[in-house]
Amino acid sequence: MSKEQMISKVSDIVTDTFEKLAFLFLVPLDQICVEEEESISVRVLFEGPHKGSMTLKVPILKAQEIAQNMLGIDDATEESVVEDALKECINILCGNVLPELFGKREIFKIGRPFRIDLEEGVDNSERGFKVSFESEDGYCLTVSLLLGSSLEEASKEGEAGSND
Amino acid sequence: MSFNILLVDDSAVMREIIKKTLRLSGIPLGELLEGANGKEGLELLNNNWVDLVIADINMPVMDGEEMLDAMKKDENLKDIPVLVVSTEGSESRIERLKAKGVRFLRKPFSPEKLRDEIYDLLGVNYHEQRADDF
Numbered sequence A: 001m002s003k004e005q006m007i008s009k010v011s012d013i014v015t016d017t018f019e020k021l022a023f024l025f026l027v028p029l030d031q032i033c034v035e036e037e038e039s040i041s042v043r044v045l046f047e048g049p050h051k052g053s054m055t056l057k058v059p060i061l062k063a064q065e066i067a068q069n070m071l072g073i074d075d076a077t078e079e080s081v082v083e084d085a086l087k088e089c090i091n092i093l094c095g096n097v098l099p100e101l102f103g104k105r106e107i108f109k110i111g112r113p114f115r116i117d118l119e120e121g122v123d124n125s126e127r128g129f130k131v132s133f134e135s136e137d138g139y140c141l142t143v144s145l146l147l148g149s150s151l152e153e154a155s156k157e158g159e160a161g162s163n164d
Numbered sequence B: 001m002s003f004n005i006l007l008v009d010d011s012a013v014m015r016e017i018i019k020k021t022l023r024l025s026g027i028p029l030g031e032l033l034e035g036a037n038g039k040e041g042l043e044l045l046n047n048n049w050v051d052l053v054i055a056d057i058n059m060p061v062m063d064g065e066e067m068l069d070a071m072k073k074d075e076n077l078k079d080i081p082v083l084v085v086s087t088e089g090s091e092s093r094i095e096r097l098k099a100k101g102v103r104f105l106r107k108p109f110s111p112e113k114l115r116d117e118i119y120d121l122l123g124v125n126y127h128e129q130r131a132d133d134f
Helices: A003-022 A060-071 A079-102 A151-161 B012-025 B038-047 B064-073 B091-099 B111-122 B126-133
Strands: A026-028 A039-047 A052-059 A114-116 A128-135 A140-147 B003-008 B029-035 B052-055 B082-086 B103-106
Touching: A003 A026, A003 A060, A003 A079, A003 A128, A003 A140, A039 A060, A039 A079, A052 A060, A052 A079, A060 A079, A060 B012, A079 A114, A079 B012, B003 B012, B003 B038, B012 B029, B012 B111, B029 B038, B038 B052, B038 B064, B052 B064, B052 B111, B064 B082, B082 B111, B091 B103, B103 B111
Parallel strands: B003 B029, B003 B052, B052 B082, B082 B103
Antiparallel strands: A026 A128, A039 A052, A039 A114, A052 A140, A128 A140
């Protein structure tokens, strides 16, 4: 699986997940957006056939709307509630992304999601990538995946180990 | 007819999401009980009438699979239908759970999908249930 194919699969999972979970319709962007607004970032670590992390960055106002839609409440502005909602999002995203990228027979252990204050650089390098999405009202969300090994190497191992 | 449902998930947010989705699904709901792990789930099962258990797998203290094993050993609990909702992606682990008699639903899910899985699991005809509602 090429890096472009991986990005495409991750994009599909992100758009589907937010649509079902938060009634949020997202469009993948060709470029990584530079978000000027204050954002909240959550991350999950995983291990198994491959180690790595997945991170979700969302502008705070959009994160509040996501929490409201997920929980079915009118006013979800409390920071801990918003944070917990985003943690659930990244947990679900990671749980769906890993079998798609590395094979459904592989067993991964996904850690508990946590908030990060400063996003460490996850460039579109050989070990990972970022994908940005735009909501209907112009907000930008970014999802990044970073592996301990190169994407190419991990992808080949995943294909070899998959019985799909 | 309404259903008493036990939700077992260590994430309070996820329990709220499931409750919201259950309400949107149109399933006639009785009492909704909540536990944060398998141990709490078993305690609630022993003290309440429950028609269906909706449980996560990965939880602290006692995970969903351990709770399921304990239910299967208990004459009073072994026949209660269980729907596992999880992000679990490993087919081998999912197959192992299914072999224990549970249904599996991957997160995220729509209200319609949840309703269909629950009605199928409980042996309820959706159209008959709707007629009963009117």
